[in-house]
Amino acid sequence: EVVQQRERFQRIFSSSQEGIALLDGDGIVHAWNPALARIAGIEEDAILGSTWSEKFSLIDESHRYIEGARLATLSPDETLELVRVDGSSRWVSVSPGPVVAGEARGWVVLVRDVTADHDLERAKEDFMATISHELRTPLTGIKGSLNVLRNEGHSLEPQRLEQLIEVTSW
Numbered sequence: 368e369v370v371q372q373r374e375r376f377q378r379i380f381s382s383s384q385e386g387i388a389l390l391d392g393d394g395i396v397h398a399w400n401p402a403l404a405r406i407a408g409i410e411e412d413a414i415l416g417s418t419w420s421e422k423f424s425l426i427d428e429s430h431r432y433i434e435g436a437r438l439a440t441l442s443p444d445e446t447l448e449l450v451r452v453d454g455s456s457r458w459v460s461v462s463p464g465p466v467v468a469g470e471a472r473g474w475v476v477l478v479r480d481v482t483a484d485h486d487l488e489r490a491k492e493d494f495m496a497t498i499s500h501e502l503r504t505p506l507t508g509i510k511g512s513l514n515v516l517r518n519e520g521h522s523l524e525p526q527r528l529e530q531l532i533e534v535t536s537w
Contacts (some may be wrong), residue, residue, distance in 0.1 A: 386459075386478030389466070394418045394435035397473070406459060406480045408451040424450040425461070439463045439474040446481060458485035508534055 380387060386403030388396055396419050399411040407414075407423050414422050418435050425433040426448045433447065441447075443462040450456045462477040512534040520528065 386476075386480075388419065388476045388478070389473060390419065390436070390438070390476060391471070391473045392436060394420065394438060403478055406457060406478055407449060408453060408455070423452060425459075426450065436474075438476060439465070446485070449478075458482045 380398070380400050383400055383402055386406045387398070387400040388403055389398035390396055396414045396417060399409075399414055401411075404410050409422050419438070420432075420434040425438065427433060427445070433441070438461070441461055441463055443464075444460050445462075446458060446460050448456050449459045458481050460479045460481045462479075463474050464477075466473045466475050512531045515523075516528075516531050520531075523531070
């Protein structure tokens, strides 16, 4: 039964689409699944026995580096930038959780690649900023013309009055 449970765990661990790491209390990697190898760009055999932060960088929204066991203090689903050894980066959602086995204490860390979601959100923000700017530019002229019409419209020459009305009917 124990062997079956271990095999079942190994199948889940190996086939999970989410990255899974098992760290000790010092942030040293004791297990690293294939999904996390794909996300971080580091194979399990290259990171086992090392502190994860020796192999790649995680940076929070305040541009602070997360190192060693500090990873375990993050809030669940915190989004971080993961900078790989080759310089490329991914956006990941990290969820650490404590693991206690007798006297040993450590952390299981779930890592989900959210790069596509992050890129989509960035594109949406850029689009909204562009639209806002594009609308603001013609509206400034219309607003100025309406202010002149309101304040001085009664004293303007018919030709100038017609020009201001033309601007506002855009």
